[in-house]
Amino acid sequence: MALQTQPYKGARDFYPEDKRLQKYIFGKLRETVERFGYEEYDAPILEPLDLYLAKTGEEIVNEQTYTFEDRGGRKVAIRPEMTPTVSRMVAGRRQELAYPLRWYSIPNLWRYERPQRGRLREHWQLNVDIFGVADTSAEFEIISVADAIYQSFGAKRDMYTIKLNSRKLVDFVLKDYLSLDEKAAQAIAKLIDRMHKMERSEFVTKADAIVSPEQKENGATESLLNMLSIKKLADLPAEVKSNPSVNELQIMLTRLTDVGIGNAEFDITLMRGFDYYTDVVFEIFDNNPENNRSMMGGGRYDGLVGLFGVEPTPTVGFGLGDVTLQNFLEGHRLLPVLTTETELWVAPVGNVQVSEIATELRESGVNVAVGVGGKKLGDQFKVAEKKGILNVLIIGENELAEAKFTLKNLQTGKENKHSLEQLIEVLKGGHQKG
Amino acid sequence: MALQTQPYKGARDFYPEDKRLQKYIFGKLRETVERFGYEEYDAPILEPLDLYLAKTGEEIVNEQTYTFEDRGGRKVAIRPEMTPTVSRMVAGRRQELAYPLRWYSIPNLWRYERPQRGRLREHWQLNVDIFGVADTSAEFEIISVADAIYQSFGAKRDMYTIKLNSRKLVDFVLKDYLSLDEKAAQAIAKLIDRMHKMERSEFVTKADAIVSPEQKENGATESLLNMLSIKKLADLPAEVKSNPSVNELQIMLTRLTDVGIGNAEFDITLMRGFDYYTDVVFEIFDNNPENNRSMMGGGRYDGLVGLFGVEPTPTVGFGLGDVTLQNFLEGHRLLPVLTTETELWVAPVGNVQVSEIATELRESGVNVAVGVGGKKLGDQFKVAEKKGILNVLIIGENELAEAKFTLKNLQTGKENKHSLEQLIEVLKGGHQKG
Numbered sequence: 001m002a003l004q005t006q007p008y009k010g011a012r013d014f015y016p017e018d019k020r021l022q023k024y025i026f027g028k029l030r031e032t033v034e035r036f037g038y039e040e041y042d043a044p045i046l047e048p049l050d051l052y053l054a055k056t057g058e059e060i061v062n063e064q065t066y067t068f069e070d071r072g073g074r075k076v077a078i079r080p081e082m083t084p085t086v087s088r089m090v091a092g093r094r095q096e097l098a099y100p101l102r103w104y105s106i107p108n109l110w111r112y113e114r115p116q117r118g119r120l121r122e123h124w125q126l127n128v129d130i131f132g133v134a135d136t137s138a139e140f141e142i143i144s145v146a147d148a149i150y151q152s153f154g155a156k157r158d159m160y161t162i163k164l165n166s167r168k169l170v171d172f173v174l175k176d177y178l179s180l181d182e183k184a185a186q187a188i189a190k191l192i193d194r195m196h197k198m199e200r201s202e203f204v205t206k207a208d209a210i211v212s213p214e215q216k217e218n219g220a221t222e223s224l225l226n227m228l229s230i231k232k233l234a235d236l237p238a239e240v241k242s243n244p245s246v247n248e249l250q251i252m253l254t255r256l257t258d259v260g261i262g263n264a265e266f267d268i269t270l271m272r273g274f275d276y277y278t279d280v281v282f283e284i285f286d287n288n289p290e291n292n293r294s295m296m297g298g299g300r301y302d303g304l305v306g307l308f309g310v311e312p313t314p315t316v317g318f319g320l321g322d323v324t325l326q327n328f329l330e331g332h333r334l335l336p337v338l339t340t341e342t343e344l345w346v347a348p349v350g351n352v353q354v355s356e357i358a359t360e361l362r363e364s365g366v367n368v369a370v371g372v373g374g375k376k377l378g379d380q381f382k383v384a385e386k387k388g389i390l391n392v393l394i395i396g397e398n399e400l401a402e403a404k405f406t407l408k409n410l411q412t413g414k415e416n417k418h419s420l421e422q423l424i425e426v427l428k429g430g431h432q433k434g
Numbered sequence: 435m436a437l438q439t440q441p442y443k444g445a446r447d448f449y450p451e452d453k454r455l456q457k458y459i460f461g462k463l464r465e466t467v468e469r470f471g472y473e474e475y476d477a478p479i480l481e482p483l484d485l486y487l488a489k490t491g492e493e494i495v496n497e498q499t500y501t502f503e504d505r506g507g508r509k510v511a512i513r514p515e516m517t518p519t520v521s522r523m524v525a526g527r528r529q530e531l532a533y534p535l536r537w538y539s540i541p542n543l544w545r546y547e548r549p550q551r552g553r554l555r556e557h558w559q560l561n562v563d564i565f566g567v568a569d570t571s572a573e574f575e576i577i578s579v580a581d582a583i584y585q586s587f588g589a590k591r592d593m594y595t596i597k598l599n600s601r602k603l604v605d606f607v608l609k610d611y612l613s614l615d616e617k618a619a620q621a622i623a624k625l626i627d628r629m630h631k632m633e634r635s636e637f638v639t640k641a642d643a644i645v646s647p648e649q650k651e652n653g654a655t656e657s658l659l660n661m662l663s664i665k666k667l668a669d670l671p672a673e674v675k676s677n678p679s680v681n682e683l684q685i686m687l688t689r690l691t692d693v694g695i696g697n698a699e700f701d702i703t704l705m706r707g708f709d710y711y712t713d714v715v716f717e718i719f720d721n722n723p724e725n726n727r728s729m730m731g732g733g734r735y736d737g738l739v740g741l742f743g744v745e746p747t748p749t750v751g752f753g754l755g756d757v758t759l760q761n762f763l764e765g766h767r768l769l770p771v772l773t774t775e776t777e778l779w780v781a782p783v784g785n786v787q788v789s790e791i792a793t794e795l796r797e798s799g800v801n802v803a804v805g806v807g808g809k810k811l812g813d814q815f816k817v818a819e820k821k822g823i824l825n826v827l828i829i830g831e832n833e834l835a836e837a838k839f840t841l842k843n844l845q846t847g848k849e850n851k852h853s854l855e856q857l858i859e860v861l862k863g864g865h866q867k868g
Contacts, residue, residue, distance in 0.1 A: 037804070130806075359693065373572070
């Protein structure tokens with residue numbers, strides 16, 4: 001039986017046209033985050049499994065991670081996210097590094113889940129983190145970076161919404177304002193995290209089952225629903241408003257509006273699944289009605305670096321996946337048409353050696369594919385055209401003898417004779433990169 | 435117990451200074467191969483295990499590959515090499531693609547082996563392949579690309595040696611010239627592949643055990659050793675010289691010399707471990723006496739694409755690992771000193787908002803890190819210096835009021851006042867990228 005040509009289930013092959021798009025997108029990401037002083041790091045795709053057991057949600061480790069035992073009996077995971085890795089790396093050089101530390105990476109991540117739109121088993125995710133800043137200037141910067149990314153692709157701010165919340169605020173609401181105990185508060189928090197995936201009646205049933213019978217009697221679920229329906233910080237009950245988190249969120253929303261980021265808003269239902277967030281959390285949603293979903297998210301996680309036995313380090317960061325970003329850019333028609341990097345096809349006619357000319361052109365910075373294998377000129381034109389190469393240089397014995405070569409533009413059909421020197425000028429002068 | 439900060443055994447963390455070097459090296463690789471018209475592709479790091487069982491050496495699959503069973507009962511491998519993957523991808527679109535197809539990739543590969551100098555469990559490997567060319571113009575081009583890579587880093591040709599051989603020639607020598615049967619020929623070929631790792635006496639003992647008693651009597655091992663000691667095509671026995679492979683190798687060596695690649699030579703002992711090579715094979719060796727080893731290799735493998743049940747496709751390609759390349763570049767002092775991409779540290783003095791100025795600078799293309807978190811100016815200087823950032827912009831209330839800002843060069847200590855406009859000119863005009 002012949003071997004299969006499909007890639008592994010839920011994963012993607014990148015043929016050159018796909019890879020070109022990925023390089024364009026990743027190039028924009030790198031350019032934008034480096035504008036803010038972030039430096040790229042990287043790490044192995046395999047990590048000791050222990051790394052994920054400490055603070056990642058258990059569900060992720062047990063049900064959603066690729067894990068196996070290596071031949072030395074070590075439990076190994078294919079990384080499902082980058083945050084534990086970057087925390088490990090910062091902890092490893094906790095004393096030597098200069099803070100604030102601004103780091104980013106675009107790792108390949110794997111999760112064991114059913115493939116669906118925007119959620120493959122494998123994806124690439126931009127991770128941007130700032131370490132060593134305890135106040136909200138870190139959150140402000142990180143959200144500004146996220147916004148700048150969408151701006152760099154030409155997005156308008158009505159195409160996406162930035163939603164902000166605070167774990168501390170939710171904690172206060174559940175434990176102090178609604179008087180839930182630790183266990184009930186945690187269960188309700190997890191329920192809120194999934195509330196947009198269920199009917200209101202299902203939510204009520206489940207919430208009723210979590211709170212105590214007495215609290216149920218006293219209308220705790222209704223109070224909760226009332227709280228969750230509040231859209232503005234100003235509309236929170238006075239008792240809740242006195243919590244410092246509210247002021248922090250307000251300051252951030254004002255600063256964001258001040259710098260033109262007017263599409264940020266408070267959302268008390270925003271939880272983020274990961275257990276490690278300690279304070280502000282945020283997500284960015286696509287406003288496209290056909291793709292109205294969260295595209296990226298992040299927040300403050302001050303406790304992770306300290307798990308490695310070093311001095312704790314305040315941290316704010318986000319992860320932004322390539323699949324959801326590409327869906328957003330396609331949905332809003334923000335992707336350009338990209339063409340091949342190859343600028344010239346050199347077509348030998350008959351048995352002539354063209355290496356020397358090709359080498360000179362390459363040394364002048366022209367990307368040159370040579371027609372090897374003895375194909376006829378007409379066939380070479382067809383191949384060059386199919387590859388999307390714009391220009392063909394025809395070299396036969398006559399051309400070599402007079403050192404003048406015919407340059408044919410495959411789009412216009414125009415032909416011109418040039419010396420090698422003129423040729424370089426024409427190609428490098430008139431060349432436009434995708 | 436605190437979590438460990440080390441990466442998984444045999445794998446590497448890339449802190450920003452390491453990643454910067456990798457990006458420099460990969461950038462050169464991409465630039466060089468694109469000059470020859472090669473286009474980048476990519477594929478998942480997980481592949482169905484079947485992919486490797488068909489043609490890769492069994493040793494690699496059984497002993498050296500990370501394999502596991504996923505929850506759906508599929509046998510999965512973390513790719514140990516890219517050649518089976520790229521063959522799969524070409525086969526998947528065999529009819530649609532335009533030949534010659536020039537593809538490259540820089541995949542992350544994993545092998546289960548004892549970490550040692552130049553051989554980690556995990557590495558990155560440039561893979562360059564040309565599909566659809568049956569004659570040696572493909573080998574000539576592929577070897578030219580490999581040579582151009584070393585040249586692009588400023589290497590001289592006396593720093594490395596390109597060694598060429600032909601599987602067909604070796605086959606002829608073993609089966610026809612030395613009259614070994616199929617099984618003995620294969621065993622001897624594998625023995626030759628390892629001959630530089632053993633004493634001559636060990637080789638003789640092992641070869642004696644492979645050939646038939648009669649052949650041993652007739653001095654087959656001695657004849658073999660004589661053949662393997664031949665350094666030039668011209669010195670081969672007349673009977674061997676009549677094999678077409680010899681002429682092919684000679685033509686290639688002549689063409690390479692003609693274009694200035696004078697460091698290529700015939701090496702009859704060069705085998706390459708992989709079972710899938712069908713004709714010409716080559717490797718490049720570091721001439722550094724302290725690192726005298728093979729850095730990369732490749733050859734012709736015409737049989738792989740056809741394994742997927744499509745029309746066979748002649749293919750020539752090579753793989754070039756990042757670790758051995760870096761050892762080469764370091765050994766010959768060919769690596770530049772790279773500096774941070776961050777060009778400016780904006781230092782707020784007291785409680786001033788600098789976002790607007792930072793944004794304007796960023797929009798003009800300057801990479802700007804802002805001193806957040808309320809540190810004193812002196813401390814900000816120290817942090818910027820530790821990060822290797824050359825310039826600091828000091829912004830206090832006075833500076834904001836008069837819209838003139840002090841730019842301090844941390845290397846020279848010089849300070850100058852500039853308007854925002856002048857600043858952009860100074861920074862973008864005088865900036866030199868690593």
